[in-house]
Amino acid sequence: MKQYVIIGGGVASVGCIEGIRSVDKEGRIVVLSGEGRPVYCRPLISYFLQGKTDPEKMKYRPDEFYAENNCEVVYEKAAAIDPARKTVTLESGESIPYDSLCVATGSSPFVPAFEGLDTVENKYGFMTMDDALALDGAVGPDSDVLIVGAGLIGLKCAEGLCGRAKSITVCDIAPRVLSSILDGDCAALMQKSLEDHGVRFELSDSAERFNINTAYMKSGKVLRFDILVLAVGVRPNDSLVGEAGGVCDRGIRVDTHMRTSLEDVYAAGDCARGYDASTGEDRVLAILPNAVMQGRCAGINMAGGDEVFDKAIPMNAIGFFGLHALTAGSYAGELHEVPAGEGVKRLYVNGGLLSGFILIGDAAGAGVYTAMIREKTPVDSVDFGLLRTSPSMAAFSAQYRRKTLGEVV
Amino acid sequence: MKRVFVNEEWCLGCHLCEYYCAFANSGLADMARALKDRDIFPRIRVEDTGKVTYALSCRHCTDPLCVKSCISGALTKVPTGAVCIDKDKCVGCYTCILVCPYGAVTAGEHGAVQKCELCLENACGSPACVRGCPNRAIVYEER
Numbered sequence: 001m002k003q004y005v006i007i008g009g010g011v012a013s014v015g016c017i018e019g020i021r022s023v024d025k026e027g028r029i030v031v032l033s034g035e036g037r038p039v040y041c042r043p044l045i046s047y048f049l050q051g052k053t054d055p056e057k058m059k060y061r062p063d064e065f066y067a068e069n070n071c072e073v074v075y076e077k078a079a080a081i082d083p084a085r086k087t088v089t090l091e092s093g094e095s096i097p098y099d100s101l102c103v104a105t106g107s108s109p110f111v112p113a114f115e116g117l118d119t120v121e122n123k124y125g126f127m128t129m130d131d132a133l134a135l136d137g138a139v140g141p142d143s144d145v146l147i148v149g150a151g152l153i154g155l156k157c158a159e160g161l162c163g164r165a166k167s168i169t170v171c172d173i174a175p176r177v178l179s180s181i182l183d184g185d186c187a188a189l190m191q192k193s194l195e196d197h198g199v200r201f202e203l204s205d206s207a208e209r210f211n212i213n214t215a216y217m218k219s220g221k222v223l224r225f226d227i228l229v230l231a232v233g234v235r236p237n238d239s240l241v242g243e244a245g246g247v248c249d250r251g252i253r254v255d256t257h258m259r260t261s262l263e264d265v266y267a268a269g270d271c272a273r274g275y276d277a278s279t280g281e282d283r284v285l286a287i288l289p290n291a292v293m294q295g296r297c298a299g300i301n302m303a304g305g306d307e308v309f310d311k312a313i314p315m316n317a318i319g320f321f322g323l324h325a326l327t328a329g330s331y332a333g334e335l336h337e338v339p340a341g342e343g344v345k346r347l348y349v350n351g352g353l354l355s356g357f358i359l360i361g362d363a364a365g366a367g368v369y370t371a372m373i374r375e376k377t378p379v380d381s382v383d384f385g386l387l388r389t390s391p392s393m394a395a396f397s398a399q400y401r402r403k404t405l406g407e408v409v
Numbered sequence: 410m411k412r413v414f415v416n417e418e419w420c421l422g423c424h425l426c427e428y429y430c431a432f433a434n435s436g437l438a439d440m441a442r443a444l445k446d447r448d449i450f451p452r453i454r455v456e457d458t459g460k461v462t463y464a465l466s467c468r469h470c471t472d473p474l475c476v477k478s479c480i481s482g483a484l485t486k487v488p489t490g491a492v493c494i495d496k497d498k499c500v501g502c503y504t505c506i507l508v509c510p511y512g513a514v515t516a517g518e519h520g521a522v523q524k525c526e527l528c529l530e531n532a533c534g535s536p537a538c539v540r541g542c543p544n545r546a547i548v549y550e551e552r
Contacts, residue, residue, distance in 0.1 A: 015477075043480040047500045053481070057498050060482040289478035289508065296477070317503040326507045363506045364515060367474075371510035386458065392512055393465060394458045398417070401463065404511060405415040408552055409468050 002027035004302055005088050005096055007078045007240065008104030009033025010042065011288055012269030012295035014061060016102045017069050019299020019307070027303065029070065030096055032088065034077035037129060038066065043288055045132035049139075049160030055129070078105075081244040083262045100264050100302035103252060104295060105237035107270040107286055111230055115209035122213070123228040126157040138227055139164050146170075146215055146225035148207060150177040152318055154231035155190075158199045159320045169223060170194075171202040171215075181316050181327045186344050186358055193323040236271045236284055249273060251284040256310040258298035266302055268294035278313040278329040278355065278373055285312050311374050317363070326366045329356030329373040338388050347388060352378050365391030410490035411551050413453075413527065413536050415464050419546035420455070422462035427451035429541035430466075430525075433533040450518045452525040453538045453547075464538065464547055466525035467492060467513045475505040475514055475524075483521070491529060496521040 004020055004027055006013045013031055020029060039060045047053045066073050074096075080089045081103075087095045109125040117123070122138060125131045135157075139145065143165040147154045150172035158168050172179075176187035177194075191201060202223070207215045215223040236251040247253040247261040251273030258266045258274070269291035276283045290312050297309035315328035333350025343361020347354060347369065354372040368391035371377070387395035393404065403409070428444055430451040435443035453466035473492050476484045483498035484505060499521035505514040506522060517523035527549075528536045539549040 041481050043502070044500060052500055053498070058481075288480045289474075289504065292477045315507055317507045319501075319503065324503050326503060328507065363503050365512035366503075366507050367505075367509035367514070368512050370507055375510075390456075392456045393463070394456050394461050398461075401417060401461075404468065405417065405463060405465070406552075407414075408412065409470050 002099045002303070003097060004029045004100050004102070005098035006031045006102045006104055007081075007088065008102075008106060008269070008271075009035055009037075009039055009073065010104060010106055010269060010291065011039065011060060012104035012106070012291040012298075013102070014039050014065070015292040015295025015297075016104060016266075016268060016299035016302070017066075017071055019296040019301075019305075020303045021069050021299075022296075023300055023303035023305045025070075029072065030098075031066070031071050031073045032078050032090070032096075033073055033075050035128065035130075036075050038063070038073070040129055042128065043156075045126065045129060046156035046160035048129075048132050049136060049157070049164070050162075058129075078240060081240050081262075081265065083244050083246070083265060086264065098264070101266065102258075102295070102298050102302060103241055103260070103265065103267040103271060104269045104291075104298075105240060105271045107234040107236050107284075109230060110233040110235045112232055114207055116211050119212050120210050120228050122226060123230060126153050126229055126231050127234070132160075135161070135227070135229070142166050143226045144169075144224060145227045145229065146223055147229040147231055148172075149231035149233065150174065150201065150203065151180060151231060151233065152178065152316065153234075154229070155194065155320065156318070157229055157231060158194055159197075162194075162197045162199065162321075165227070167200065168198065169200045169202060169225075171205055171207065171217070171223070173204070173206040175204045177201070177203070178318070178325070181314075181318075182325065182358065183331070186325065186346075186360055189344065189360055190318075190320060190323065190325055193320045197321055234270070234286065236273070236286075238271055241265065241267065253282070254294075256308045257301050257306075258294055258309065259301070264302075266298035268298045274312060275310055276313060277311050277376075283314075285314055287314070287316065289315070313370075313374055315370060317366075323361065324359075324363050326359045326363050327357065328366075328370045329354070331356045331358070336388055349379055352380060354379060368392060368395075410469070411527075411549050412469050413466055413525065413539060414548050414550065414552060416546050416548075417461065417463035419544050420463045421544055421546070422455055422457045423543065424455050425541050425543060426453045426464050426538035426547055427455060429537040433528050433531050433537035436531070448518075450515075450523060452515070452523050454515070464542075465511060465513060466538065468511055469525075469527070474508045474510065478504050478508045480504055489529075491527055492524070493526050493530065494522065494524055
């Protein structure tokens with residue numbers, strides 16, 4: 001009987017378990033989880049702060065999931081991988097042998113070496129349930145909150161805390177919010193949706209040093225706070241594989257089978273650097289759908305299947321107070337700006353393919369565009385004039401519709 | 410499993426399926442109270458370009474991207490093969506709208522998204538759109 005070990009207890013780990021079990025119902029699966037709780041929906045921690053969900057509803061899988069899939073969960077962190085002896089050593093010193101290993105260790109907040117940060121007592125990250133619970137307990141109607149980082153994590157944290165604190169200020173060295181996924185005027189729209197709810201922004205500015213409950217900014221501004229949230233960025237947790245001699249490059253290098261450079265060692269999720277179908281280059285795509293699909297691919301291959309996952313693309317759905325921004329792909333090539341009322345609709349065409357899009361406001365049918373990027377559907381094979389304004393099956397051939405509407409897909 | 414299939418050559422573009430769907434999922438016994446003078450939120454939608462008209466609802470894919478992409482665990486493929494949504498778990502993030510290749514998941518009335526659940530979750534018991542289609546352009550069968 002084969003022994004599978006999965007390092008990590010997040011959604012990539014779940015994908016891996018389900019992938020293994022789709023092939024091998026018998027083998028032993030050991031899951032090492034450093035977080036001390038069964039898998040939950042991490043991206044929902046901001047909704048938890050808002051009171052829109054609770055720990056019970058945040059369960060990613062039912063309580064019986066691990067038992068039903070015959071998994072043994074060990075709530076302990078892995079300390080080392082020995083690829084020669086094919087063992088994983090736990091922090092306790094215990095050694096667990098594997099026939100096939102999946103590293104799904106996720107990512108960790110990146111905290112720059114701010115001067116005086118050690119003097120700040122009330123500082124928090126915003127990645128995990130523990131972070132959210134700590135913040136939930138600390139914030140009060142008299143709290144002034146300073147969030148460092150205007151990316152996806154920092155802004156969802158700001159939304160989650162809206163109405164629960166006296167003030168919320170977000171600062172970022174970048175000149176706009178969500179700089180990794182939005183351009184200038186799109187970013188401004190999303191920023192406004194938060195400003196309308198009282199969130200203040202200090203952009204193009206960063207903290208030079210901290211002292212207890214004060215941030216001294218590069219601009220000379222002085223920001224007082226009761227609670228500091230650090231949401232500067234994340235780094236892939238690739239050190240276990242790196243220290244074992246596996247190839248890492250700010251992320252564990254994986255091929256389209258999710259194999260690392262170490263024999264019988266796979267990786268999936270935010271720790272892995274894999275193929276981005278929208279650019280053809282390798283990168284870390286730290287988004288939940290990618291983690292689940294990579295995990296599943298890894299699991300199938302670990303169990304002896306032959307699965308390829310080469311359709312990962314960057315994509316994000318993020319919203320604040322009902323204003324949604326949906327983005328996918330890369331913003332390379334010719335821009336098609338389509339009127340979208342008070343929102344935005346931008347399609348990018350590159351080399352005869354839809355390479356990316358930004359939709360703000362009306363999200364309807366966005367997946368039709370996403371599928372074109374993922375499947376590399378030539379723009380000239382569809383009625384692009386129609387598709388620009390209305391993402392629908394009507395822009396595709398009658399044959400395609402017969403297949404999708406009349407057959408099992 | 411039985412699914413809803415659409416034959417666009419027979420679709421009249423009458424939109425009756427939308428009304429039957431919205432009524433079946435309203436939870437109300439009176440059609441006028443459910444539909445008259447109200448914004449309706451059907452899970453099946455007639456797309457009509459003037460040249461082409463057809464009804465579109467969830468394909469209940471064998472390997473659904475929406476389920477794999479759902480950040481809240483609200484979308485699941487139940488043992489019968491149907492793709493279902495737990496509206497209590499859904500936070501309305503729209504990731505499923507971002508990934509559904511057919512545009513079959515849509516924004517719902519109360520924040521959560523909505524999609525066809527084959528009327529297995531409501532009092533109807535089998536797809537109301539199929540029963541109401543006057544030209545049998547929409548069918549519910551095994552293929």
